[in-house]
Amino acid sequence: MPESPEVQALVEFVAERAVGRDIAGFEVLDYPEYKTRAVMPSVLAGCRIVAVSRHGKYVDIDAGEHHLVISFGRGGWLVWHDDGETDAHGGDAEEAAGAIVDAPAVASVALSGGSGFDVIDTGGYRSVGLWIVDRPTEVPGVAKLGPDPVDPAFSRESFDRPIVGRRKQLKAVLQEQTSFAGIGNAYSDEILFVARLSPVIHASELSEEDRDRLFDALRTVPRSAIDARRGIPLDRLKQAKIDAMLVHGRAGEPCPNGDGTVHDFTFAGASAQYCPECQTGGVIL
Structure with a gap:
């Protein structure tokens, strides 16, 4: 997608x-x-x-x-x-x-x-x-779109509103277009990996430090990807996206941080790729 x-x-x-x-x-x-x-x-x-x-x-x-x-x-x-x-x-x-x-x-x-x-x-x-x-x-x-994380006006208040107190798995919250516009399955995996957070932890369980890392990753990951995609021919954009992924679609491959192996987790008809060592304290989901 x-x-x-x-x-x-x-x-x-x-x-x-x-x-x-x-x-x-x-x-x-x-x-x-x-x-x-x-x-x-x-x-x-x-x-x-x-x-x-x-x-x-x-x-x-x-x-x-x-x-x-x-x-x-x-x-x-x-x-x-x-x-x-x-x-x-x-x-x-x-x-x-x-x-x-x-x-x-x-x-x-x-x-x-x-x-x-x-x-x-x-x-x-x-x-x-x-x-x-x-x-x-x-x-x-x-x-119904929520705020867009690549918008220069995207603020910590815009981020906190759909996150703080939400008893919903974090990956699902990131993909809600009413919460954050433009983020889907692939970039939610990438954002959570960069933020070193589990895809299944409830948003309400995040500490302030966790939210700080997630806020930074939510802004920097898609913005960096936009910069990297500019000028690429339309027919090559999909492959460029695939090639740039750190963990999404890379189950069984080494963690980019050298901390273990990327794993796949399927839930509610969707899938997530993550590094247990980086994101779940070594727990295999």
Whole structure:
């Protein structure tokens, strides 16, 4: 699932190429993934893109009177093309998509000058969401978003509010979009590893020192990841994310700190990777 660092890199990529250009056409190819049925997709035709931004994991294409909001869910992504023939890096658009070449397009945006992009769904099931709204907050998921840890305005008060006193496992709290926008399964593992905290400890059990470490990790891990992803071609962002992980997806490998072996723990239909020596006092979950 794309999380805030990869979505931010995508947003900056698209903004650089699309802002100031007109939408020549917007075609929905899989209507179950289009959520605002009362609004015809054709309303975007002729609109000029004035900004592209991110709300948590959502992409917001600001076209003046209308906003095209995209949620990639678990398997969605975006493929850019120029003149319908090449991607923005000079290669064949399908070849550039690599492993996602066979993924079906959910929707397609054509821009003035011939460029554009397709929203695809690689998951084998419908996980993408598309909305055309007057304001991004008309999308329920956007309206409910908590503070974003990469926002310069993110404060200790913003952090404490969903953490202090919560009798809920820490990894689950970090992934709640109503608590912290943009953090998902992978980066929650990374944040907890850097903070040296167990994924299953209840937030209410954290000491002040624990909360200090978590607050620092919650800010620095995704911010560093955003810096590292900038400039990477869209089709390589997923692999760049995988390659950069310290513990997520690395069960059975040595701990990056040299303190033992990374373990996997599955609970409530989700999984976590962690180092027992670093995070759980040597206890295997």
